[in-house]
Amino acid sequence: MNSTLLNNILRFLGLLILQVFLFDEIDFLGFIDPMVYVLFIILFPVENKRWNFIFFAFGLGIILDTFQNTGGAHAAASLTLAFTRPLWLRLVYGESYKMKNIKILQSSVDRVMLLLTLSIILHHLIFFSLVIFNSSQILYILKLTLMVGLASLVVNSILLALFKPKVKV
């Protein structure tokens, strides 16, 4: 078993447990529960097969769905984020991101933050649209996306800062 795979499995389980046991209980202002498991999808190694990646994202989502009784909302959101990640990577790191074989964790802070923000907006928008599932409540969906998105962004940045190996700015 190579270390990348082991790392990712640990990250998968770690973020899952952290999400269910800690961050689902935050309830800041009554409804803000930051979503940290998005980090798994963002940090998944770029060079890996997309096939696996999509499956992992779906699996992680569906597990969270069973915990939160959200049907398939987490799954659909993480799946879409995983599928569209090349698009965001191209946007953030430029066309040549594939050649450079980038390691997202070791790239500069502003790039990571940009990637994180874009990913969180997409993920939360899909998630809350599916959870609320009512077109007449678009404002509520946007409010949830904005507020929870901000919380997720802050918490995810803190987690990244805590676990980042040897920062190269």
Place this chain on the structure above:
Amino acid sequence: MQQIINFLIKYRNLLLYLFLLFIALGFTIQSHDYHRNTTIHSTGYLTSSLLNTKSGIYEYFELKDQNNKLSKENARLRMRLLEISDTLLGEESTFIFSDSIPYKVFPARVIKNDFYKTDNYITIDIGTNQGIEPDMGVISHNGIVGVIDRSSDNFSRVISILNSQISLNAQIKGTATIGSLKWDGSDPYVMSLEDVPRLAKVTKGDTIITGRQSTMFPPDILIGVIRDAQLIENGSRYKIEVKLFNDMTDLDYINVIKNRDRMALKVIDTLGTNE
């Protein structure tokens, strides 16, 4: 043939994505349906035992609060008991614990509670092994909480009253006016009582309780107070805003109520339609 295979290989990621997305959306739509066939739910073995462990940990942080609530409820029950023994004199007061009561009450603990979605569910730690069945009412010391949706051996899922699919029979205390209680999906402290006729006496501050037509809840269980009322549909009906007594965002110990006569009442109810 070659082209088809080439196509499949070329677009395999897109196809996989669409396939999985289709499944996820299917689950989502299913979860917004008021049916008992949901595939993704929190009463499975692993999920429920994990949630149970978790709420066990969080429980320690709330012990003081719990004690407070329990002692208050104890005091209130003792008051009721004294009241009864006062009117019935002596030994007869124990009748409230006898078999003649058509309701059986099961205590349970909430291990997962939601309130910010449109269709919210609660997971509790008793199930079919303890005698829980679908359609039983769930209350807490402050009022109604929901209705049992599905049960596994040791866990059950409750449809919270904060669920757009639910509609409960309720009445204004002191009158025979009934209406159906619904939630519009925005404020977890407010529900609305609909289909109340124009001629009903509706006063701000009146108490709303469960109606006698409900087979899930005993009558006279508290729900909330009238905060606002307006006539809708050309003034033919009231739509009443009800401020809930129960804080649905803070649930811990609840009671599941089994109505002994539910099946009998249901049979009687359907008699008319079979004719």
